[in-house]
Amino acid sequence: MAANLINEQLQSKEDEEAVPEEIWKYVFGFTPMAVVKCAIELGIPDILENHEMPVTLAELASELRCSPSSLHRIMRFLIQYKIFQEKAVSETSVGYAQTPLSRLLTKHGQRSMADFVLLESSPVMLAPWHKLSARVLGNEESAFGAAHGGDVWGFAAGNPGHSKLIDNAMACDARLAVKAVTNGCPEVFEGVTTVVDVGGGDGTALRLIVEACPWIKGINFDLPHVVSVAPTSTGVEHVGGNMFDHVPKADAAYLMKVLHDWGDEECIEILRKCREAIPHDTGKVIIVEAIVGQENHEFKDVVLMLDMVMMAHTTKGKERTLKEWSYVLHEAGFNRYTTKHIKSYHSVIEVYP
Ligand SMILES: C[S@@+](CC[C@H](N)C(=O)[O-])C[C@H]1O[C@@H](n2cnc3c(N)ncnc32)[C@H](O)[C@@H]1O
Known part of the structure; x- marks a missing residue:
């Protein structure tokens, strides 16, 4: 056997035995x-x-x-x-x-993500990760349910401290996302005079939209325990309710990081309620969510991480491919939509009746 062939074989055996540094990441x-x-x-x-x-x-x-x-x-x-x-x-x-x-x-910076780190690293949000394999095997309805019983929104309703942690974390992300939307595609809000933010949390997103587009009157719609403690802000009215029952009327319904919390059936129900809330001829639904599988997207890895977060923290939530988005939109009775890329892990999907 030639000497360099032996060397090559020895080298490949050594490579096999070497522990790649990568493993320590896990x-x-x-x-x-x-x-x-x-x-x-x-x-x-x-x-x-x-x-x-x-x-x-x-x-x-x-x-x-x-x-x-x-x-x-x-x-x-x-x-x-x-x-x-x-x-x-x-x-x-x-x-x-x-x-x-x-x-x-920093705790209070305009672009602070501190509250988001504190939410995701809290014992409540870490516990469901230990139930992920049971969830995959179908032994548990949801990882969150196996850890805490019920779903994350019911848990938040009974635990004001955790609810505040969620609202603050969502507000961090909203500050970055809304800036990306209003800078990246301001035309989305042209000609729109009223916007209902469905599942709008503490109203941060709508406050920033109204600041950027002062002609808009905003309705921040969320569960009663969320809006009852939301800060007041000019141009935004807080309305408590359940989006599965009804959505307040407006020119446009805005849904940011809400549909990904739910399975297809629930998404179709929420979208139908939004469709009823907007004018049939001129209304639209503005969805700000991730789209899985966009080649060369700079936040591709974040989107896949977020999909795992949905698996751990929601019952049937998931991040969706464009094909999956098309399916729920079509089933909810919408005929046409466009997508826009923004400087964020989210994209903007504008949907028309
Ligand atoms: C992931 S958070 C997103 C918050 C906000 N849209 C944002 O991006 O910052 C989902 C929101 O949906 C709200 N939500 C959950 N179930 C709801 C329901 N049945 N009706 C109205 N809002 C609901 C939650 O309270 C929460 O504020």
């Missing part, structure tokens, strides 16, 4: 989420944001009243993950500073 996959949650809870992004200069370990430990040793390890990890960065304070010392990522983790 063994310790929870770590980045947990450590980022820890940093948010400690308020580290806020502390760094409030200092003009980089903050040394001693200063940070003193502000947090904790021992520098654990803090150093947390910060070393987060620097490696490019959440924070180190910058020179003087010729001999360095301090911690924000990065574009950590600016998304």
Whole structure:
């Protein structure tokens, strides 16, 4: 046997035996989420944001009243993950500073995603992930139900603290998504004078739509326990109710990240109620949701993660391909729709009766 053939065989045996680094991502996959949650809870992004200069370990430990040793390890990890960065304070010392990522983790920033991290890393939302295989095997109606009984919306109705966590998390995402919609396709709201946001949460999305398009009068429609604690805002009326019973009338119904919480049958019911709520000749439904399977989409991986989140947290919810969207829209009696790409993991689907 030629020497280079033997070498090649030895090399391929070694390659087979080597453990790819990739595997550790799955063994310790929870770590980045947990450590980022820890940093948010400690308020580290806020502390760094409030200092003009980089903050040394001693200063940070003193502000947090904790021992520098654990803090150093947390910060070393987060620097490696490019959440924070180190910058020179003087010729001999360095301090911690924000990065574009950590600016998304301050508690009250306009683009903050901190509440979304806190929701997804909460014990309530983590428990159903342990029931995913039972859900796939059909042993459980839903992973969330197996963990907590009932569905996430019923759970939220009975647990105001968790409901607030959901509303705050949804508001984070809404701030980014609505900006992407109003910047990416402002024509969607042209000629529309009233909009009902169906499942609009605490009304953040509609408030931002009305701010961007002040000619619009908004109706924020959600479950009574959600709207009863929603903040008031100019141009937005909160209405409590059940979208499976009726949807308040408006020129356009706006549905953002609502239909993905439900199976096809429920989606068709919700869409039929929206169809009844809008004018038959000039009305439209504006859906802001992910579309699975869009080649070269920059958020393709996020969409697939979100589909898994739907499997863990909802009973029959899922992210849909364009073919699956076509099916539910057609079954709900809609004849025509267009899709628009925006700078987000969502797309805009405009649907006409
Ligand atoms: C994933 S959240 C989306 C919130 C908001 N659209 C956004 O994107 O920020 C789904 C919303 O649907 C609401 N919802 C669930 N069941 C509902 C029902 N039967 N009638 C009205 N709203 C409902 C929930 O309370 C929640 O606010």
